[in-house]
Amino acid sequence: MSAFDWITQLLYIAAATCFVLGLHLMNSPASARRGNQVSTAGMVLAVATTLALVSHAGTISATGWIVMIAGALLGGGAGLYAARTVEMTAMPQLVSIFNAVGGGAAALVAINDYVKVAGGSLGVAESTTVATILDVLIGAVTFSGSIIAAGKLQGVINGAPVTFRGSRAANIAAAVVGVGGGIYMIATPSVTVLVIILLAALAFGVTMVLPIGGADMPVVISLLNAFTGTAVAMAGFVIGNWALIIAGALVGASGGILTKLMADAMNRSIRNIIVGGFGTGDSQAGAIEGPGGDVRSIAADDAAIQLAYASKVIIVPGYGLAAAQAQHQVAELAKLLEERGVEVSYAIHPVAGRMPGHMNVLLAEANVPYPQLKEMEEINPEFPRTDVALVIGANDVTNPAARRPGTAISGMPILDVDNAKSIIVIKRSMGHGYAGIDNELYVNPKTSMYFADAKTALTDLASAVKTLVG
């Protein structure tokens, strides 16, 4: 290796180190911003090193420079615009789009390399072929799958599970063609077969994500994130670049951990979600069917009195709050209560929102200090000391039926809301949650139901609290 090669390789390792340090600093909200800056520095270093490498190689044509810079400017501009304008409620879609472009770029890198090598006279090394196939398969599945996921999240594509006649068969056929083509290609290098694999993988991504319901999206996004990382690592194998291998593996690990956490928190196996289990998609406010037992309903004034004269209130925000975009209203209500001396905290279930940790971001945006956001294990022991638990648009994650065997949600970790001294549930109707079963919390004698849209209910509650004196 020449001195130049040595230096560039060391710089790549330095960049990879920055990525690890950056992720490490994400372990607390206080240091997380510095983590992002360290990671950014690593990326700038990697790109600067590559620029040096490209110009040092001297083989790049003027057109090559123009194409590269124009592409980067165009993409960078699009990224800049998206990052500046995206609503926090739309973060899951944006993350999906970044997964798509990352996976797509990784697949293109491998395709380009393979077309070059296969066109040469030296033949293709088996290891390169295998890495190329894996990269194209995973990258293309991520690309099309993420676009479908983003479409579902944005509401452009029906969020409910979409199945059509033969969709399962199409999915299996795509998988067989992709894997079969890959095996054939190892023995007989062929660009045509690579294109067939690419198309099969794209089709597989579509048929994989379409039948998955909107409520499973936290798992799907995490999984596609892990896929993207793996695809990028495979691209690193193809072009022999350690920075790509290390960064890709880090992302693969992060996506893998989050996928497992999300699936556990929803009480479902990853296989069950991908194959499409009882996925009924987003809960709809449908027919009002009362579970056995009496349901007490409550009006804004009475609920406001309960809240305002409590000494400790725990707010349990769920999917309904995110869907109604009521994070600012809930923060406003909490602030009013705090000004009256009520101790307020938030109980955040791991799957609240539409991606891992989404609810925390929404509440942070509404200026809620993060020490008030409590994780499930931390807050559960506090419910018995709580005067009022205010449940907003959360359903299955509060259902005590999960503690008994034999129900659809048995074994699912839940928030022990029923231990609170009294419970107010804001919900549009008695409609079922995602699991499609009655929530026993609603017929608990301690529970009052406040039937309204989260945003309206919280606004009314806040104005009712304001009118109370002393």
Next chain:
Amino acid sequence: MTPELLTDITIFVLSLLVGFEVISKVPATLHTPLMSAANSIHGIVLVGAMLIAVTADNALGYILAFVAAAFAAMNVVGGYLVTGRMLKMFRRARTPVTGGDPPAGVTGGPGAAGGHRPGGQA
């Protein structure tokens, strides 16, 4: 199996382990920014996209280089900016409000403007 491949696989496996170790310590509060940060990191594929341009000499090569560079640059720039914007919103205490209350329903935290520096590539 070449020694190079063996080295690559070793690096891959060790990096996976480092990833598991580092990331399992991240609290649930930060899972969305974490995923977004991981997203920006896989934008490293920009390096691969730039290297395509080195050997590109026909239309196909140029098209691949252009699309790959655009995809990857969007990933990098957008990923880092949006992560920074999100993290800026996390604060330990409510921003002190002196004097009268702000009008009810005031939205748009200070994060809305997102005055973070771009990554400065290309």
